[in-house]
Amino acid sequence: MKKYRNNIKLKNLKSKIISGVMWLETLLAIFMIASVLLSSKDLISFIIQIFTLDAIPSYDMFQKFLSHLLLLVIALELALMLVKHTPNSVVEVMLYAIARKMLVYGSSALEIFLGVLSLAGIFFIKKYLFSEQDKKLEEKESFVQELSVDIIEKTNIVSNKTAE
Secondary structure, eight states: OHHHHHHHHHHHHHHHHHHHHHHHHHHHHHHHHHHHHHHTHHHHHHHHHHHHSOHHHHHHHHHHHHHHHHHHHHHHHHHHHHHHOOHHHHHHHHHHHHHHHHHHHOOSHHHHHHHHHHHHHHHHIIIIISOHHHHHHHHHHHHHHHHHHHHHHHHHHHHHHHHO
């Protein structure tokens, strides 16, 4: 009987630890999203500089703009990965990181070739190595997202009608 109580206490402790870690991950995701929002103001200054500079400095500024933009996208994908815990979210982060590396820092043909091979490998993994359960989970998540958008649109229509 004592062993049974200890087992229940251990399971309770494990569930509390898991719950605490999930809350911390959610908090980190919120911080990442806030950081992206704060950092996105720099994109406007990049755009202004791109249009005001001459051709060659403008190209360098555009490369910095693209680097910054893709870094923000990667941060958002990381935030999603922290919240969703799906294999597809990990793959999405890897895709954006490799794309950023290729577009911004790909200076030699070998680096670009290795990036293309990496992307092909990730698409292969996504197509052939994800289980049916992973695919069903992704379909369910996409359905929930579409449903959420529909609900938001309907509530906006209702609120717009009540405002008139």
